[in-house]
Amino acid sequence: MHAVVKTAPGPGAVFEQWPTPKPGLRDILVRIEATSICGTDMHIYDWHESIRDKVKPPMVMGHEFAGKIIEVGKEVSDLREGDIVSGETHIFCGKCFQCRTGNAHICERMLLRGVDTDGCFAEYHVLNEQHAWLNDRKIPIEVASAQEPLGNAVHAASAAEISGNTVAVFGCGPIGACLIGLCKSFGATKIFGVDIVDYRLKLAKDMGGDVLINGSQQDVVKEIMRETDGRGVDVFFEMSGAQPSFEEGFKVLRPGGTAILFGLPSKKIELDVANWIVFKDAHVRGVFGRRLFGTWYKTAEVLKAGQVDLSKLITHRFDLEEFSKAFAFGKDHHVSEQETCLVRKFENAGYCIYPFIFLGEDKEMQTRRICGIYYSSGPKNVKSGILHHLKVSVAVKMAPEHGSTVIRTGVVWKLPCSHT
Numbered sequence: 001m002h003a004v005v006k007t008a009p010g011p012g013a014v015f016e017q018w019p020t021p022k023p024g025l026r027d028i029l030v031r032i033e034a035t036s037i038c039g040t041d042m043h044i045y046d047w048h049e050s051i052r053d054k055v056k057p058p059m060v061m062g063h064e065f066a067g068k069i070i071e072v073g074k075e076v077s078d079l080r081e082g083d084i085v086s087g088e089t090h091i092f093c094g095k096c097f098q099c100r101t102g103n104a105h106i107c108e109r110m111l112l113r114g115v116d117t118d119g120c121f122a123e124y125h126v127l128n129e130q131h132a133w134l135n136d137r138k139i140p141i142e143v144a145s146a147q148e149p150l151g152n153a154v155h156a157a158s159a160a161e162i163s164g165n166t167v168a169v170f171g172c173g174p175i176g177a178c179l180i181g182l183c184k185s186f187g188a189t190k191i192f193g194v195d196i197v198d199y200r201l202k203l204a205k206d207m208g209g210d211v212l213i214n215g216s217q218q219d220v221v222k223e224i225m226r227e228t229d230g231r232g233v234d235v236f237f238e239m240s241g242a243q244p245s246f247e248e249g250f251k252v253l254r255p256g257g258t259a260i261l262f263g264l265p266s267k268k269i270e271l272d273v274a275n276w277i278v279f280k281d282a283h284v285r286g287v288f289g290r291r292l293f294g295t296w297y298k299t300a301e302v303l304k305a306g307q308v309d310l311s312k313l314i315t316h317r318f319d320l321e322e323f324s325k326a327f328a329f330g331k332d333h334h335v336s337e338q339e340t341c342l343v344r345k346f347e348n349a350g351y352c353i354y355p356f357i358f359l360g361e362d363k364e365m366q367t368r369r370i371c372g373i374y375y376s377s378g379p380k381n382v383k384s385g386i387l388h389h390l391k392v393s394v395a396v397k398m399a400p401e402h403g404s405t406v407i408r409t410g411v412v413w414k415l416p417c418s419h420t
């Protein structure tokens with residue numbers, strides 16, 4: 001079969017022949033019909049430092065998919081050839097303490113599909129039946145592939161009381177955007193969407209956000225406090241992993257409110273525990289992955305009921321062998337005025353990709369302060385083509401002795417010192 005293979009340590013991947021996997025006794029063999037790129041895939045593709053120690057090339061990339069079962073192992077009991085399935089990314093063992101006490105999503109021996117094992121950016125993929133999810137045939141194949149981030153959002157939304165409450169979602173990437181859609185349908189009274197990229201805010205609005213705030217241009221705390229008559233929000237969802245978002249989010253959380261922490265900071269961050277949490281008598285909860293398989297059932301119901309329109313996140317399609325174009329496109333366009341994400345689908349083998357993620361390699365660099373300084377100085381020597389990206393997403397590292405280094409999703413431009 002053909003597959004997108006990370007052949008060796010380092011950036012990039014290769015589209016090449018790879019042995020078609022054979023299903024074991026309890027495995028199913030799936031012909032991939034749709035698959036999606038997520039932030040983890042981008043990191044693996046770019047060989048980001050956060051992931052490079054975990055990945056052992058050569059391996060097939062990818063973990064989000066939907067496809068048709070074409071072969072089942074002898075001991076597979078509940079799935080049949082022809083069923084349309086997706087797979088849980090978190091490959092739980094089913095035997096450890098966590099798994100046996102209903103917490104398989106935080107399994108002690110967790111493996112990740114497409115990170116610790118071969119993935120699904122291929123014509124075929126094999127998985128154990130206990131990690132598969134049987135899709136309703138009415139759900140479009142691309143949407144079925146994209147259930148994972150929606151599932152994350154469902155898990156996060158389930159951790160707080162939404163109905164009749166005001167909520168602030170900090171970080172309107174795909175997961176934050178899905179969450180906004182859920183909060184809308186779960187009956188939030190007012191939904192604030194905060195991001196530093198206008199395009200993401202537009203998406204947040206499309207998904208049901210009531211008040212959209214660009215943190216790189218507006219005073220987030222002031223705006224939200226004004227809109228809530230000085231009280232603050234009932235629920236703060238941290239969906240960006242960026243330090244400023246933690247700070248602003250906790251500041252606008254009303255005393256006695258609930259903070260749901262989902263974003264993953266790329267390094268340790270500072271929390272004012274006394275003022276943000278203790279004095280506020282706040283409820284703080286971390287949320288990881290999806291509950292297995294309770295979240296999948298809920299997610300399927302949400303899709304069936306049309307409560308969240310995932311197709312709004314799917315705008316472009318690429319063929320499998322165009323994967324490098326798709327990755328580059330995702331990096332270049334995730335903040336553009338036109339695209340949200342990519343979808344790709346093969347006519348025969350079937351394949352789709354929609355990277356709706358990826359803002360920046362270094363989250364600590366994504367601070368509005370740094371971007372602000374950069375704007376005000378005006379990057380005169382920067383080519384206009386790049387300027388567009390700088391305006392919306394670039395992170396600028398101040399390094400006067402070497403000139404400023406402008407970093408955006410793995411691409412680095414060296415600029416003369418005068419830009420600082």
Ligand SMILES: NC(=O)c1ccc[n+]([C@@H]2O[C@H](COP(=O)([O-])OP(=O)(O)OC[C@H]3O[C@@H](n4cnc5c(N)ncnc54)[C@H](O)[C@@H]3O)[C@@H](O)[C@H]2O)c1
Nearest residue numbers: 171173174175195240241242245263264288289357358359
């Ligand atoms: N807890 C989990 O199980 C889990 C699973 C997957 C992803 N994640 C993390 O959840 C977060 C959201 O995932 P995603 O795929 O939507 O990511 P994403 O990177 O596409 O979205 C993050 C969004 O946050 C915005 N942002 C950056 N700085 C901000 C700031 N200061 N204030 C407000 N917004 C800011 C970005 O512009 C972007 O739109 C990421 O941090 C990701 O690493 C967690």
Ligand SMILES: [Zn+2]
Nearest residue numbers: 038039064148
């Ligand atoms: Zn994913």
Ligand SMILES: [Zn+2]
Nearest residue numbers: 093096099107
């Ligand atoms: Zn386990």
